[in-house]
Amino acid sequence: MTVSVDMGSDERGAPVTMDLEELLATRLLVQGNSGSGKSHLLRRLLEKSAGQVQQVVIDPEGDFVTLSERYGHVVIEGADYAERELARIAARLREHRASVVLSLEGLEAEGQMRCAAGFLNALFDAPREHWYPALVVVDEAQLFAPTTGGEVAEEVRRASLSAMTNLMCRGRKRGLAGVIATQRLAKLAKNVAAEASNFLMGRTFLDIDMARAADLLGMERRQAESIRDLARGTFMALGPAVSRRPITVRIGTVETQARSGSPKLVPLPQADSVDLQSLLDVTPDAAPTLPMTFDPRPRRVPADELLSDIEAPAQTTSAPSLPDRNEEEVEAVYAEVLRAIVTDDESSGRPAAVLFQDFQVRCRMAGIAKPALDLAAFSRRLSCARAGIFDPHAEEWASVLALAGGLPDDMLGAFLLVAKAARDGAPCPSDIAIANTYGTSSIGRVKRLIGYIEGRDLFVTRTDMGGKRSITIPHLGWTTAPAEAA
Structure with missing residues (x-):
């Protein structure tokens, strides 16, 4: 034909x-x-x-x-x-x-x-x-x-x-x-x-x-x-x-048209130069003038006053006893302290042992004499907090933590970060976000980390032709939305 x-x-x-x-x-x-x-x-x-x-x-x-x-x-x-x-x-x-x-x-x-x-x-x-x-x-x-x-x-x-x-x-x-x-x-x-x-x-x-x-x-x-x-x-x-x-x-002619056509000339806006100049002028923000309301010179302390301060006996005060806290109140303090630690930009590069000392001081300031967590338990709680999970004992995370039980403690945060995004259908975390959770600045280590977890059949990674990555947790049936890996 x-x-x-x-x-x-x-x-x-x-x-x-x-x-x-x-x-x-x-x-x-x-x-x-x-x-x-x-x-x-x-x-x-x-x-x-x-x-x-x-x-x-x-x-x-x-x-x-x-x-x-x-x-x-x-x-x-x-x-x-x-x-x-x-x-x-x-x-x-x-x-x-x-x-x-x-x-x-x-x-x-x-x-x-x-x-x-x-x-x-x-x-x-x-x-x-x-x-x-x-x-x-x-x-x-x-x-x-x-x-x-x-x-x-x-x-x-x-x-x-x-x-x-x-x-x-x-x-x-x-x-x-x-x-x-x-x-x-x-x-x-x-x-x-x-x-x-x-x-x-x-x-x-x-x-x-x-x-x-x-x-x-x-x-x-x-x-x-x-x-x-x-x-x-x-x-x-x-x-x-x-x-x-x-x-x-x-x-000959066609019946359909492309979404993008050839550029066409359109009339310029009708306005005189004064009006156009007023549209382009930007008045700079005036810097505030701060009056000098203080004396830059240090105050001279009279000798008599200084001697009296030295000779005065030190006043001793007994430390007040800390109130007893129930388990829910203690968990709330732990969550608040961990939230403060992970939101501190300087904490991402510090080892868990250093942050554990900071954690103990903050708990003392919040009214808990001695936290019940040891260094190992704190490291796992820190990994959860870096993933945005401040209450790992919640029922919704029980299956996730049980699934990640075979992973090393330092990998737990990266797994939970991806799991949280997959559960919510949020975009897949970037390599930089995973690196911050993992406590490293090396993207190569992040790729090896993902490969290790994928080798344990806990992740299935998919990258589309646009370079957007999505990760599925097959045992839970959760999948993140595609997002740039960079």
């Missing part, structure tokens, strides 16, 4: 169509500087072929998510999932032939490359019985198949480039037809661009990109210079799916 996709009209107004079956077999490369209309072209192709073939869109800017309302595309926010979860989603999409937009808007460049690589590899590795035809549209392809590494890790660059190469070189036998768009041909890996047999070249100004475009179109340099004169939304087309000779095509 031949399906023709109406892309627009040529210079004479005749319709220009693209053979969808031929496109699936020969792939497509779209090139044009920023503002040339590449995204508009891709949107036209996706809209006109919707319902005819499965569509997979790798969308680094989140521009194509609006296709979901009109055409039913599934929108996946890549930053919300871990790599293994994205692989399972991709396999399920191939099985059920659902069209999808993978939005990478919330990720940095390295995260986008890692996410796209994992997703494309999962599409590529689908079982043979699921090799249905699909258009795989990759916008801003130079981000995922760069000629150089830039600021991303070399391992990430290699993985992304390998996935893009598999899509363009070996994807056809698996039903995957790559449609890639780029602003700069010079920044796109040659082995990826060279696999396309259909080309739509938009407005280009740089000589190096024009030379690459002329080479791909089989044109002389003098002919290729006409690409500079193309209007926005107009492309020079060549390839078995559209035309055997270069033609100029004006892309």
